[in-house]
Amino acid sequence: MPKPMILRALRSKAFQLALQTTIISGLGAVIISAVIYYAAETTIKGQLDSAVKSEQAEIMSDSSGTEADIEASIHDELNDSSGLFYALLGPSGKLLVGNVDVSGALIKKLNVYKTLTVRNGLNLPAHVSAIRGMAIKLDNGDVLYIAEKANELMALNEFYSYSFLILVGGILVIGMAGGFFAARSALRRVEMITSASQEIMAGNLARRIDEDGSRDEFDRLIISLNMMLDRIQVLMQNVQQVSNDISHDLRSPLARLRDSLEDSKLMTPDPATGACFDQAIEQVDSVLGIFSAMLRLAEIETQSMRTHFLSVDMAPLVEDMGETFKVVAAADHKIIHTQVEAPLCVTGDRELLEQMLVNVIENAILYSPLGKDIVIRAWLNTAGGVAIEIADRGPGIPVSEHKRVLQRFVRLDASRHNPGTGLGLALVAAIADLHGAAISFADNHPGLRVLFQFPTTNTAVWDTTCKA
Ligand SMILES: Nc1ncnc2c1ncn2[C@@H]1O[C@H](COP(=O)(O)OP(=O)(O)OP(=O)(O)O)[C@@H](O)[C@H]1O
Ligand SMILES: [Mg+2]
Structure with a gap:
């Protein structure tokens, strides 16, 4: 496709409309994705948090609340390989027992459920990408942190990042490509109308715009334009006909009148009467001149001469x-x-x-x-x-x-x-x-x-x- 055509397609109203629709669809897709993501994330977090909560309750109920008892319970859980993460920190922030090294500074921020990764300075096993849990302060001043493996959350994040890119990118690419092709096809029809109008203005009054038979809005417009051009052509032909009739019907008698005046002048011996005839002939010549000029003007203004x-x-x-x-x-x-x-x-x-x-x-x-x-x-x-x-x-x-x-x-x-x-x-x-x-x-x-x-x-x- 020639470069100007591409530029015209990109600047066309059809493409701009398609672009606007694409942007609105893209925004819609973003909002829907965000809602689905939020729902999925909340569900997963809810499941993880309730697992942590019940583990906290279990440890507290299994022990009598003393530091040694809790330590023993955690040891049991670790031996059972429950897959959970535990840390019992003494009042000074020192790790007493556990399989995750939440530091004293970090633990202070874990009074609510939080998702942690290696980026928070944790030493997690290779198959664990994130953990989610919270810390509770015990009566004896110790802090008990329990967390659940949160790989699903990370997988959800990753999945959504990719699908978001693919979804929004796809909508943009497909929308813009669709808009471009729609604009190009609309533009082709407009170009067709433009070039036909230019030909008609250049004098080819018989030129008509090609209909494609699709009966879409463009085709209907073209049919109306063609009907209008038919009507204009008929009117122009009528005007031309009237001009020709005037030219023929009025110029011939005027020419005959001129001849008669010439003859009369020749027949009169009186010079004064001859001069009057001369004046009359001059007036008839002037009227004939005006007629020729008017007819010439009418002919030129139809612009049909351009074809020759x-x-x-x-x-x-x-x-x-x-x-x-x-x-x-x-x-x-x-x-x-x-x-x-x-x-x-x-x-x-x-x-x-x-x-x-x-x-x-x-x-x-x-x-x-x-x-x-x-x-x-x-x-x-x-x-x-x-x-x-x-x-x-x-x-x-x-x-x-x-x-x-x-x-x-x-x-x-x-x-x-x-x-x-x-x-x-x-x-x-x-x-x-x-x-x-x-x-x-x-x-x-x-x-x-x-x-x-x-x-x-x-x-x-x-x-x-x-x-x-
Ligand atoms: N070269 C010129 N210098 C001064 N005035 C001019 C000149 N050419 C045209 N005009 C003015 O413009 C008017 C219109 O000119 P135009 O040629 O249309 O008509 P015309 O000369 O009067 O008559 P005709 O139709 O016989 O040419 C003239 O009447 C004259 O007043
Ligand atoms: Mg003149």
């Missing part, structure tokens, strides 16, 4: 554009300077890219004063993306209007006396967006600098794919 994208070399395209507009600019005594690096490959639609540059260059010529030069530059930026800039020496656009001028039909007051529809930059913005290019405006002190920055492309494949 090719590698285009912008270097000759920008050069040609500079050459073409030199003549137009010269009429206004403006010189166009073109500085182009080559090659400059972008992925896109050549005709649309041309249209985008034409609109901006036309603005630069239209809105800059007579005799002011225009500079068109195209280069490869440090990130490896193509950058194109068109700079003029006109009035520029105030920063507060930078966003607004990209909207449809927006024209600034300063340029109202110039012909235009206010759709040029809206078209530019739509084309730039279709190509993933960022568009920005800057002050040219004075004038406007329009900068396009295309996404980074793989320069290694340019030689074979990039078309002039």
Whole structure:
């Protein structure tokens, strides 16, 4: 599995949920183990303690309570190899008789039942890992300590330490592995939805997300999304149909009206009436222009054109554009300077890219004063993306209007006396967006600098794919 996929799986909500469940299960297992351990330990301790208690009672009842009698009783028990541990200490703490060397300091702490091991400084036989017992003070000042072999307690401790590690470790490992696989499978479905959405956004409206037929929540979500996409596609087709109908039904009569106006103009001998016809033709041209621009915009905004994208070399395209507009600019005594690096490959639609540059260059010529030069530059930026800039020496656009001028039909007051529809930059913005290019405006002190920055492309494949 690729590394980013593993990282994404680990960071996913599904894995975090599984981790939380695992931690809660682990805590539950710890609590249950602790309760079972406590119950088992208490039972074993109870059995050991009662054995010690009855032995204490037996020794006390067998003897008359004198030191010698008790010593004799202990001797008997030791000879009988009862398996218990005894120590009779005199008032000075000296061991009088016994098979375990509980020291004077230790014995003081044994007034309650305690489990002792070699770690407490005892010399225990090899087969005994621990003893448990308590000391009682006799009337004559001696101290009698009796203990029972407590190997079961040690075995219980050991058993629980291992099982605890195995249980908690097992829950953690199985829980996390389960969480990881659950996250990975959820992530695969999410990735599938993401990549399908990206394809749809890139213009392939017919793309649908694959259902796996499991009818789980993901599958149901995918079915709903696919149904929604079907509906959107139908609506888009309807919009397209309406646009086409408008284009056909309205543009044809307008074109016929234009022809009639031309004919009428030719037939009229009166120059004043001819001028009126000219004005009318101009208005019809403007309406036809708005229609074409609106239809073009609608077409671009569906983003379906992306499916026909090719590698285009912008270097000759920008050069040609500079050459073409030199003549137009010269009429206004403006010189166009073109500085182009080559090659400059972008992925896109050549005709649309041309249209985008034409609109901006036309603005630069239209809105800059007579005799002011225009500079068109195209280069490869440090990130490896193509950058194109068109700079003029006109009035520029105030920063507060930078966003607004990209909207449809927006024209600034300063340029109202110039012909235009206010759709040029809206078209530019739509084309730039279709190509993933960022568009920005800057002050040219004075004038406007329009900068396009295309996404980074793989320069290694340019030689074979990039078309002039
Ligand atoms: N280079 C420029 N210098 C100054 N103002 C500009 C420049 N380019 C655009 N503008 C302003 O932005 C407005 C919108 O430009 P846009 O190209 O969208 O429309 P237009 O040029 O008015 O009409 P058309 O649709 O015919 O291009 C313009 O009307 C003008 O006010
Ligand atoms: Mg314009």
